[in-house]
Amino acid sequence: MSAGTDTRSVTRQVRPGESPAGPAAGPGKTPFSARLRRDWPLLVMAAPMLLLVTAFWWIPALGNVIAFQDYNPFTGGILGSPIIGFTNFAELFGDPQFLRAVVNTLGITAFQLVFYFPVPIALALLLNSVVSGKLRAFIQGVVYLPHFFSWVLVVAIFQQMFGGAGLIAQILRDHGYSGIDWMTNSDTFILLVTAETVWKDAGWGTIVFLAALSTIDQNLYEAAAVDGARRWRRMWHITLPGLRPVIVLLLILRLGDALNVGFEQFMLQRSAVGSKVSEVFDTFVYWSGLRTGDFGYGAAAGLFKGLVGLVLILVANKVAHALGERGVYSRS
Amino acid sequence: MSRKKVSGLAPWEEPGSVAGRIGKGGVLALIVLAVLLPLYTIVLTSLSPAETVNRVGGLVLVPDGITFDAYRQIFSDSVVSRAVLVSTGVTLVGTAISLGVSVLGAYALSRPGTLFHRPMLFCVLLMFVFFPGLIPTYLMVTSLGLKDSYWSLILPSAVSAFNVVVLRAFFMNIPHELLDSARIDGAGEFRILWRIVLPLSKAVTAVIGLFYAVGYWNAWFNAMLYIDDTRKWPLALVLRSYVVDSNPLPTATVGVNGFGHVAPPTLAIKMAIVSIAVLPALLIYPFVQRHFTKGVIIGAIKG
Known part of the structure; x- marks a missing residue:
């Protein structure tokens, strides 16, 4: 999850840094032809990227119209298939497997919010307390x-x-004990998935928190120590308040990303634990759409997820911005 | 936790209690062990002779003889060696394309006020908030005729909006007086990018390159979707099939190989495949790792 959340914190915070660089006259001041003559190399540079984005983002995004069709790739294609309105969606909300995917996804998100989310914070605090720079760099590397x-x-x-x-x-x-196979035990699957996520990403997730820790004014600690605050009180009254803006931001962004729990992890372990516990949003789209060949139905599920995710992210960004403006920027 | 570290404390900082320091050291040691022990035992098992693996009856923790039989077996078998080639090729070509496209695109987007700047930026930023969906993407790739083509492993994932935005943030932080003076001297945009901007952004470019390369080397899902022909399988699919799902390797049959030795046990062969999959990350990692905290991430977060 860390990559996903980092991502958005980046976009949000890049904007305030925008400054007119280069020969940037305000739009409207220079005639279009002059701007074209000046800026055409930049357009050429952007062209390959825009081409790829158009081919593999815009066209598929618009291709979601098949969610409203009884899509058949062989007889009609996207232009010839009959439009059936919201039939796919109506069917979707009555599909027990879809509801199970929703419940599983939200359950895993909630579980990992409690048992994964705090791990990088704790690990960052632990790493930050290692005094030897070399030892710390080694542990970070690992x-x-x-x-x-x-x-x-x-x-x-x-x-x-x-x-x-x-x-x-x-x-x-x-x-002399009997071994347990955790990999095929569907009752403990959520523990297994979370353990795997912790192992893979908890270390990487510390980067954001370590960066935030490095911005805390060291004089605060000294002043507190002189006033008699011991180690734990300093952590409680200086370190944690210093981390709070980042924690709040990442928490909100994670909530905005609630429908994303990953895909490969669940696809890979599906045959071992069964679909009852491992079906999540993305795997449902894959199995209902591609595996059964019911493209319109799968696209409807995917579009539903995309739109709900879009709304969640926009709301979360709004909230984060409101809180972030006050928290993240006030110090610098 | 030795005496030396205590002396690194600030003068006002009280040294922690002995128990606390031992506890902390213990936890950190456990964490490091949790990452390194699996890797150690997997690599060791892949290098252990058949007798050792069979005697232990599983993964080997204590080294007892070293042999490269498992690797010899794997590379005499066309499935794995072909997959290593495919993955290497896709990673090299893909990273080159992705890095080139992203650097050009990020530079083009790094100057607010230029022609079409806002719509182009919007185009990229939109990728953060909406995922077009698996099915339409799949239909697009297949309708381009990319099914069973190596390009299906590269083109759909060639541009990462995150990487473009990180590069762009770095390019924007380069003092524009530098670029302006080059422009006055008559340098074109391509020359400015190549001669001034890129040399100043080596660290971030290296890290973004690593991100892309790791993505291509690890990619499993696109390959599963688009590559049906087993001869075109990248390593990730081979890993899934033979290690995770334990399908038998076609030629790695039990028996006697050409040298009159007993063929290496299946477990050693599996662990050799895992080791090969881990290897590139382990090799490149030390060179790029030092840039992580100082370079990319902090820079990106601070904007």
Whole structure:
């Protein structure tokens, strides 16, 4: 999740930094032809990017009209398929598998909000308290590493550790206990998924918090220490208030991203634990749309998710902006 | 936690209690172990001889002889070696395309007030808030005839809005007097980008390149969607099929190989595939890692 949330905090905060650089006259002052003559190299530079964005973002985004069609790629295509209005959506809301996907997605988001979200904060505080710079850099290097592994790799590694033939079960068996296969146990699937997420991304997630910690004025600590505040009081009264704006921002952005719990992680483990616990929004779109060939139906599910996600993100951004303006910028 | 570190404290800072420091050290050691131990035992198992693996009956924790049989077996088998080639090629070509397109695009977007600046920026920023959906994207890729083509692994994911925005933020922080003076000297935009902007942004470009490369090397989902032909499988699909799902490798049959040795155990072969998948990240990582905190992320956050 960290990459996703970082992302948005970046876009939001880039805007205030915009300054007119280069030969930037205000629009309207220079005639169009003169601006074109001046700026055409920039347009040429942007062209490949815009072409790719058009092909793989704009056209698919507009292609969502098939959600309102009884789409058949062979007989009609996007122009010839009959328009059926909201039939796909009506069917969707009556589909028990879809409702299960919604419930699972929201359940996993809520669970990880409690059991994943605080982990990077705690880890950042722990790292920040390591005095030796070299040791700290080493530990940071180690904990960032799993972020660069693919989900296939993470699942494979967890399988070798916690699976029925994995390291833990093997050690337990050697000592006369019976091993447990965590990888195929659907009751503990949510724990497994969260553990995998922590292992992969908790270290990387500390970056934002470490950056925020580095901006806290060290004089505050000294003044507090002189006034007799011990370690824990300093953390409570200086460190945590210093982190609060970032925590609030990331929390709100995570809520705005509530429908995204990842895709590969669940696809990969679906056959091991069954769809009852592993069906989430994105896997539902895949199975209902691509696997069964009911493209219109799958597109409807995808469009529903996209639109709800859009609304959530815009609302979250508004809230974050309101809070962020006061919190993040007041110090600098 | 040694004495030396205590001396690194500020004068007003009281040293923590001994128990507290031991506890903290213990937790940190556990965290480091949780990341490194799985990697250690996986690599070790892939390098262990058959007798050791069979005696332990699973992953090897204590080294007892080293052999490259598993790797020899894998690379004599066309499935894995072909997949390594495919993944390497896709990663190299994809990263080059992505980095080129993103650097050009980010530079083009780095100057507010230029022609079409706002609509173009809007175009990119919109990618953050809305995902067009799996099905329409799939239909678009297939209608371009990219099914079973390596381009399906590159083009749909070639532009990351996040990376473009990070690059753009860096380019915008370059003092524009520098660019202006070059312009007065008659340099064109391409020359300015190549001679002035890029040399000043080496760190961020390296990190963004790493992000793209890691993305391509790790990509599993696009390959699963678009590549049906097993001969075109990248490593991620091979990893899924033979390691996660435990399908038998076609030629890695048990028995005797050409040297009269017993063939390496399946587990060692699987762990060798995992090791190969991990390797590139481990190799490049140390060179780029030092830029993470100082370079990209903090810069991006502070805008």
